[in-house]
Amino acid sequence: MIKLSQGEHMRKSTVLRQLAAVGMTCLALTVTTTSTASAENIQAGAWQKDGHDFNIRAAASTSAAKIVTIKDPDTRVPCGASRCTRNNNGGTYTCWSGGPTDNDWLKVRWAGKTGWVAALCVEVGRL
Template sequence: MSAAPEATAGKAASAAAASCYINNVSGTTLNLRGGAGTRYSVVGTLAKGARLPCGSLGQGSATGQTYTACGGTANDWKTVRLNGRDAWVAAECVALSA
């Protein structure tokens, strides 16, 4: 197996993350958390109407909560990039855009 397909997939994933944004459509300031769940500490906020770049691509679960970065199904949490690292926001409060 050659390394080329993995390198190509990695570049595509990076490009998708770079063009994806999480938009606050909740009508209020949202808490950004250190993990996928309300039991994680607040690491920042996202103002009403503001947007941040999507976080790391992929899907996973943490403490029984599901999360996804860009796209996917109706998961509980989405990741955003905040100060160079991932943070989590409730999926029901945000919308994705390019």
């Protein structure tokens, strides 16, 4: 067994404390980065409901300019944020003849533009 002088022993314990601090910092950064990345990767969106086409409009109203009509049942439209922002004071709509009627709209993104879809006219969930 090698005996260390008091100075060598203090330097060794200081180095060990510094290594432990660096290790804990790295662990904290890894957990924070992983948690943040996981939360950011969750994206909500909208798609056709029961095979019905739906419109994306410039504002939460049926009289607002139409940005696009989504006709492909496989098209998924991301919401404007990781969760869908709602506007339940928008204009009243009827989804299709005999379909749901409401005034609740969801903010979405399409081709670099922000738009709104009638909430009851689409399915909503994770993309």
